Amino acid sequence: MSLTTDHQGFLLDAQHWTDDWAGATAGALGLPWQELDQQLVAALRQFYFTFDLSPPMRPLVKHIKTEFGPDIGNSIWLMHRYGESPARALALLAGLPKPKNCL
Template structure:
């Protein structure tokens, strides 16, 4: 399947997302997807469609902490798993727009 992206590699239409998109992005980022990653992606998509917001870091951490618990809902765990910009990486995996204030 072909996906339409912006110049930064973010999916242009969040509605055209599917699991194949996440797998392609993960492969390009050398990230081995685990079931938890897919659960996080699904929860971020639900967050986006509820609040019309691709969450930057602080709301992202709060959302993940509320949804999945404090063990992974913290910036240290997220940065170890997704690199120095977890909000950007997770938004890209979830087929969401680049969060505001993300480099």
């Protein structure tokens, strides 16, 4: 599946995102793609389309904590699962623009 991305792999149009594309992208990054990942990405996409913002780390953690509870909604868990920049990785998987302040 080939969708138009920028030079860092972020989709140019979030509306073109599909679950299959996200799974393939996760695989290419060596990340798991399980039901929980799909749920987190769905919550992130909902946030983006509600607030027109691809959330950086603090808003991301707060939103995930609200949606999924403190066991998952904390930066340590997210970093363990998605690497040094969970906001960047999840935005990439969700087909959203790279959050501001992410390297």
